[in-house]
Amino acid sequence: DAGVIQSPRHEVTEMGQEVTLRCKPISGHNSLFWYRQTMMRGLELLIYFNNNVPIDDSGMPEDRFSAKMPNASFSTLKIQPSEPRDSAVYFCASSSRQGARETQYFGPGTRLLVL
Amino acid sequence: DQQVKQNSPSLSVQEGRISILNCDYTNSMFDYFLWYKKYPAEGPTFLISISSIKDKNEDGRFTVFLNKSAKHLSLHIVPSQPGDSAVYFCAASAHRDDKIIFGKGTRLHILP
Numbered sequence: 034d035a036g037v038i039q040s041p042r043h044e045v046t047e048m049g050q051e052v053t054l055r056c057k058p059i060s061g062h063n064s065l066f067w068y069r070q071t072m073m074r075g076l077e078l079l080i081y082f083n084n085n086v087p088i089d090d091s092g093m094p095e096d097r098f099s100a101k102m103p104n105a106s107f108s109t110l111k112i113q114p115s116e117p118r119d120s121a122v123y124f125c126a127s128s129s130r131q132g133a134r135e136t137q138y139f140g141p142g143t144r145l146l147v148l
Numbered sequence: 149d150q151q152v153k154q155n156s157p158s159l160s161v162q163e164g165r166i167s168i169l170n171c172d173y174t175n176s177m178f179d180y181f182l183w184y185k186k187y188p189a190e191g192p193t194f195l196i197s198i199s200s201i202k203d204k205n206e207d208g209r210f211t212v213f214l215n216k217s218a219k220h221l222s223l224h225i226v227p228s229q230p231g232d233s234a235v236y237f238c239a240a241s242a243h244r245d246d247k248i249i250f251g252k253g254t255r256l257h258i259l260p
Contacts, residue, residue: 037191064246075150075252076192076237089247124191134180134241137248139191 037140039125045146051113054143058127067110068124115147151175152240154251162259167225169254171238178240183223186235233258
């Protein structure tokens with residue numbers, strides 16, 4: 034199995050630009066999670082989906098952030114407009130069932146730098 | 149407010165010795181605890197977990213201890229090996245909650 038696939042691996046953009054991060058979960062997994070890692074706040078859950086439906090988006094920082102999961106094999110996290118404080122590593126993870134007890138498998142992350 | 153706290157940003161341990169990583173939590177509703185390990189340029193990977201009905205769980209060189217009254221857990225690695233050098237995240241969840249709350253991580257350096 035290829036594991037969770039994220040693209041791009043690195044993204045450098047200028048403030049005000051739109052950024053789209055992509056994730057392909059492990060085949061057969063029906064829960065998908067987006068996390069952000071920063072030095073100050075550690076690893077934060079932004080939003081998660083179960084069976085392509087957003088369940089909890091309370092971690093999304095503000096309206097500039099949006100996430101979609103149009104089908105079981107693809108999800109996007111969009112930031113529009115981007116700001117320097119959005120610079121972080123963004124991880125996508127998937128699991129086979131809903132529930133924190135299910136092992137989450139993380140992708141390699143997208144390192145975002147907003148200038 | 150951090151619900152899961154890892155107060156040591158980094159830790160250095162001699163190869164072959166015991167590594168002890170600590171974690172404190174504040175939410176008394178947490179009843180399931182996990183440790184994840186992360187190498188540079190990779191995503192975190194699950195290492196070991198423990199339910200609140202237990203006070204110890206062992207898996208090879210890795211043992212997690214839970215002290216519910218102190219709201220404290222620790223990860224012991226014995227013996228420490230060079231490949232154990234990584235960032236270790238402590239995490240917790242509450243019953244019936246789908247979310248995992250992570251700490252900020254502790255960077256472990258295993259010295260030759």
